[in-house]
Amino acid sequence: RGLTLEYYPAILWLGFFFAGMALARWLSSSSPAAGGRLFLGGVAASVVVLTAGWAGADAFGPPSYDFGLAPPVPTTWAGHWTTYGFSDAVGWTLSSTALSVTVVGAALWVAGRPGLVRRLIAPFVALGQMALSFYLLHFLYLDTLWSDLAPSLDHTGVFLLVSLVFWTMFALLAQQWLRVLRWGPLETVLHVVTTAVIRPREREGPRIRAPMT
Incomplete structure (x- = not known):
């Protein structure tokens, strides 16, 4: 039940991860114009999904509720129609x-x-x-x-x-930080750890297994 309903359903949150991996893979082999196509595709998908979510929630979903920072999570399949932010519903996902x-897509297009x-x-x-440093810093905030x-x-x-x-302040702080240092604090720790793990293996080279007799 916890895979699809209630708090932080595993299937839905893992979906974000795999969607990001797939998008990164596609972008790595795409042309510079990919940002514009991605933006248009995202706009079209957003309109379709938000419209379907609104119509489905109105017809089949639970009664509407007032605005809140912690919306109720879906406890029935009908609750998955909603696109309310952080509701852990399929519609929101x-x-x-x-x-x-x-x-x-817009960011890639503008960056070009x-x-x-x-x-x-x-x-x-x-x-x-x-991103990693500020993701953890925002919990302190x-x-x-x-x-x-x-x-x-x-x-x-x-x-x-x-x-x-809030995010603009974080962005300005990040810009000033990177003018002095190459990485953020947690990114630096991650770089040091991964370098310490990977480089010794690179020096050793690939291990060749002995043929089985």
């Missing part, structure tokens, strides 16, 4: 994947544009290079400043505005 593809636009997105490129802001976040627009300010 598909819609957030489609929206993520849209954002990635010369001039002012590229300079404006430079902080967010830096943020992507320090949630336990401190966010606790004071949370009671005021009673509307989707306010929540979105605060989130944009």
